[in-house]
Amino acid sequence: MIIKSLDPRITRAGLDDESKDGIQQPMDQWFTYEVFQQKKRGTHHVHVGSLHAPDSELAILFAKEQYARRGQCVNLWVVKTADVFATEYEDEDIFATTPEKKYREPEVYKVMDRIQAYKAKQNS
Amino acid sequence: MYGNAYVENTGNQNSLTAGEDPVKLAEFEARIAAGEKIEPQDWMPKEYRRQLIRMIEQHAHSEIIGALPEGTWITRAPGFRRKLALMAKVQDEVGHAQLLYSACETLGKSREDMINDLINGKSKYSNIFNYPAETWADSAVIAWLVDAGAIINQLTNSKGSYGPYCRALDRICAEESFHLKYGHDNVVFLATGTPKQRQMVQEAMNRWWTPLMHFFGPSDKISQHTETLMKWKVKMASNDDMRQQFLDMYVPKIWDLGLTVPDANLKKNEETGKWEYTEPDWEEFKRVINGDGPCNKERLAVRRMAEEKGRWVRNTILKKDAHYVAPLA
Numbered sequence: 066m067i068i069k070s071l072d073p074r075i076t077r078a079g080l081d082d083e084s085k086d087g088i089q090q091p092m093d094q095w096f097t098y099e100v101f102q103q104k105k106r107g108t109h110h111v112h113v114g115s116l117h118a119p120d121s122e123l124a125i126l127f128a129k130e131q132y133a134r135r136g137q138c139v140n141l142w143v144v145k146t147a148d149v150f151a152t153e154y155e156d157e158d159i160f161a162t163t164p165e166k167k168y169r170e171p172e173v174y175k176v177m178d179r180i181q182a183y184k185a186k187q188n189s
Numbered sequence: 190m191y192g193n194a195y196v197e198n199t200g201n202q203n204s205l206t207a208g209e210d211p212v213k214l215a216e217f218e219a220r221i222a223a224g225e226k227i228e229p230q231d232w233m234p235k236e237y238r239r240q241l242i243r244m245i246e247q248h249a250h251s252e253i254i255g256a257l258p259e260g261t262w263i264t265r266a267p268g269f270r271r272k273l274a275l276m277a278k279v280q281d282e283v284g285h286a287q288l289l290y291s292a293c294e295t296l297g298k299s300r301e302d303m304i305n306d307l308i309n310g311k312s313k314y315s316n317i318f319n320y321p322a323e324t325w326a327d328s329a330v331i332a333w334l335v336d337a338g339a340i341i342n343q344l345t346n347s348k349g350s351y352g353p354y355c356r357a358l359d360r361i362c363a364e365e366s367f368h369l370k371y372g373h374d375n376v377v378f379l380a381t382g383t384p385k386q387r388q389m390v391q392e393a394m395n396r397w398w399t400p401l402m403h404f405f406g407p408s409d410k411i412s413q414h415t416e417t418l419m420k421w422k423v424k425m426a427s428n429d430d431m432r433q434q435f436l437d438m439y440v441p442k443i444w445d446l447g448l449t450v451p452d453a454n455l456k457k458n459e460e461t462g463k464w465e466y467t468e469p470d471w472e473e474f475k476r477v478i479n480g481d482g483p484c485n486k487e488r489l490a491v492r493r494m495a496e497e498k499g500r501w502v503r504n505t506i507l508k509k510d511a512h513y514v515a516p517l518a
């Protein structure tokens with residue numbers, strides 16, 4: 066049966082409610098890209114999500130629509146997801162700062178005690 | 190049921206964790222209990238993945254189909270400013286679907302498979318969008334109160350355990366505040382207008398009340414199954430709790446405009462602090478969700494048309510070497 070809709074555009078389209086059209090083929094949704102957005106000059110680009118596009122230029126266009134419709138954005142990057150080389154969460158421990166690496170932290174450097182002791186000795 | 194009201198109660202009590210490695214399962218549950226998010230590359234129970242795919246996919250479909258009832262009035266919005274605002278809102282809803290499809294893809298279901306399951310009728314979407322927007326006032330009530338329900342659901346779910354879904358919901362919730370204010374503005378305009386405008390918005394309220402009461406789904410069965418999903422932070426609140434929250438926040442605002450709700454039993458019990466109401470017709474809910482609602486056929490036919498008519502464009506710009514990978518996060 067042809068659909069009669071409250072939306073005149075749908076009625077005009079003359080859609081058959083028994084149609085089986087529209088089944089998606091593999092790759093109907095193209096490549097996958099990751100999107101990075103810079104909100105203000107001087108700040109880092111931050112990953113904001115992903116999208117599908119047939120090439121990088123269209124990916125930028127879609128990224129603008131999808132991730133920069135509102136609020137601030139001065140720059141966008143898109144990167145093919147397949148090109149991202151990432152660590153595994155399973156190997157998270159490679160980032161652990163072990164106690165014997167404390168010499169990398171600023172707060173372990175305590176010179177005031179030594180300076181005070183030196184001054185006390187000079188004055189005595 | 191925006192996303193999570195339809196928890197299947199299948200199999201025996203332990204079916205959700207059957208066959209899982211107990212050590213990995215314990216680590217997984219400890220991570221969630223500690224408030225950490227699960228990321229796509231992490232180990233997860235098969236049922237966690239399956240339930241999340243079903244829920245996020247259903248949510249994505251709800252956004253893309255949800256654009257249709259309101260879209261009914263784009264061509265005849267009263268005035269250019271309202272037309273622009275409605276188009277922006279509808280664009281947001283379609284954008285929400287994009288974000289949610291991406292989040293769901295990280296769990297291993299491709300976008301084509303999700304869209305095919307939608308147009309085949311295998312996947313569900315929020316039942317409320319199977320009802321027609323008969324007048325402009327219906328589109329106002331939808332933008333205010335259906336979006337209000339969606340916000341309650343989405344804020345609740347954004348505290349869940351699956352990272353990509355939570356991040357998508359954070360972005361979505363930020364946009365919803367415009368929808369809510371836009372909808373409220375339209376309802377207030379009609380409710381404070383001429384007698385005819387008041388009548389229009391009251392009639393729309395009467396039409397949408399039952400679908401709104403259905404929105405959060407039937408009371409949950411208390412089962413081991415539900416408890417596990419709550420422990421995994423897949424389900425974050427009971428359907429009744431979300432419905433109570435909705436009534437508490439919005440019934441006073443409806444009454445404040447001198448509008449009524451078509452349920453004479455609706456009142457807040459001051460002792461329990463809970464709202465009392467007539468149970469909506471859950472048989473109707475089941476009937477509509479299984480395909481026999483006023484607009485089910487139209488909604489899917491429009492979706493099929495969009496896929497079918499867009500095909501030549503998709504094919505024309507598709508590169509020969511294209512291959513699919515799931516989004517990263």
Ligand SMILES: [Fe+2]
Pocket residue numbers: 252281282285339361
């Ligand atoms: Fe939405």
Ligand SMILES: [Fe+2]
Pocket residue numbers: 282336339365368
């Ligand atoms: Fe919305």
